[in-house]
Amino acid sequence: MTSPQPPIARIEPKRIEQLGRVRVDEYSWLKDDNWQNVMRDPSLLRADVREYIEAENAYREAMMAPTLELQEHIYQEMRGRVKEDDSTVPSPDGPWEYYRRFETGAQHPIYARRPRGAEGPEEVLINVDEQARGKTFYKVVSAEHSPDHRLFAYAVDEQGSEIYTVHMKDLASGETLPGPVQNCTGDFCWSPDSRFLFWTFRDDNGRPAKVYRRPARGGEDTLVYDEPDDGFFLSVHTTESRAFIVIHAGHHASSETHIIPAHDPTAAPSLFHGREEDVLYTPTHWNGRWYILTNADGATDFKVMSCDPEATVRAHWRDFLPHMPGRFLLGLHATRDYLVRTERSNALPRIVIRHAGGEEHAIALDEEAFNLELAGGYEYDTSVQRYVYDSPTTPMQWFDYDMGARTRVLRKTQEIPSGHDPSKYEARRLFATAPDGKKIPITVLMLRGTELDGSAPLFLYGYGSYGISLDADFSIRRFSLVDRGWIYAMAHVRGGSEMGFGWFEDGRRFAKKNSFTDFIACAEELIARGFGRAGAIVCEGRSAGGLLMGAITNMRPDLWAGVTGGVPFVDVLNTMSDDSLPLTPPEWPEWGNPLESADAYDYIASYCPYTNIERKAYPAVLATGGLTDPRVTYWEPAKWVAKLRPHTTSARPVLMKMNMGAGHAGSAGRFEFLRELAHDYAFAIKAIGAAEAGGPF
16 A cells, blocks of 8 residues: 655745854745735635645645544544533622533533523523634634623634634624724723723734724724834733723733723823833732732742832832742732732642731642632622632632632532543652753653553653743543553643743743753653653644744654644744744743844754754654644744655654644634544554554554
């Protein structure tokens, strides 16, 4: 039987001179110069680029054909763990309770409300599944009722390109108001008096550039704030106290806030405190004062300061909660009598409740590995705080916690219709030693009693960027591997914030390589302790985690049977050198600016996955992408695959799965997304040569 033949991408060398350095990009032609319009209309993709991508998709489908039955099995397993007619716990706000629910078989939710505390009739706000019918892609990213409960706004993306349209609906008449907001980032908020909608504008480069104000029932947009720095992200929200409208500008190293008094929503915003290099701050309004979460004054793991509303510049800030190394303060949430903070210590989360009188207590748990998150509500005058608990073995549980009585009520437990017995599984927390001596946490999930003799296949997941932590949470999809005898592990490498903000700082800019060596150290530790063996490990990372995958594939290809780079950021040097791309200027603080700094250029060039592909025996590789992805543009995985294939000396395939009708997050429908995951898991199972997948590639 003849094996499918892979496409061969043509070579068109492009010579690039930059800061006295020269590089040659042989596959730059895969970037359509018309990419901004392609984001809005994928049919505009240049014909030769489309032909190549479609040939890659066809080759990958042929190579994965022996796994089609396996894919269907995995999909049905995952779907069987989903309660199809599920609903969120209603969130009270004045006379109403708001919630989302799914109908059996529906890909998308219904947003609804019902009278509070009574068995009144349900009022459907929007039925997203009905609105999505006949559309290739349709996703509601944010939705919010007005404080007076008369209007409902929701932001829709119909390409996967994160270009949102905000619609307003009159809840009394059921009519959608004319003149929706166009070119929004999906970020908006109502003024507390319900008279205006504040929204964030997305410019032609895909960046949040301005904040506008619009009358609630339509009318002319008024410019409220214009951000002068292309490298700053923008967002707008109201304080929990509903006393202020807040405009936040910032990136990963610096931030700035502007405030508008809620009693005068048409007033010009006033500066809270000006931006400073390497100083981040987030103000929360509580008890008539501002409480500022900040890393100022060298508070690496953050502290809380306080100031009067009339004197908000930093000179007037006073310490309220001091910096404590190793206690990473994550966020503040306010209700009338309580200031609630989330923090992390030793890679595990904690919620701490502070009464206005000064007393504190924590919501404490004693599992070896778990996840704990606040679930914000609408009401300020309440003593009830909702939170969510889960762990790698335990499904999600929603609790309403009475902060005064210190009692809790279980409101919901995630149902697994096909059944789930936590006692069948075991979660462990291990530590690997990095080359520089740092201890890197690893979370492991496996069947109880699994032999630790290296015989079990190992799936190792990693991310390690932007200070985003991998939480020890519950996921229905992991059990499709674990129930097959796999060990599932997460490597909490530097670049995330699992061990504090310093953990993030020690894995970015000129310390980025720590993320890669940490991941390799985690794999080696797992091998040494019998959780896996070299050549029988499949690893995965998405987005910036795809950068991690590309780097460790170049550095230690011998460790992996397969590597999945989901929408992988692998063309770092070229992307960070193109300031027209949506995320390039905002991410120079994360990676460095190779347009202006020779040191940044050389350091990025030393690890960039695309730049450092060499002739060697690579593992099986699966790169996924989305044609309308504005975050990791489609040509990054396409170029990576095009260059990898002629360089590998092994017989293992290099595959690409490009979603021609979606963006960064993949398919919008909940079941369509599970089909994508089933495909990727089938790739992992085939990469280790399992008979269930038709043997090895």
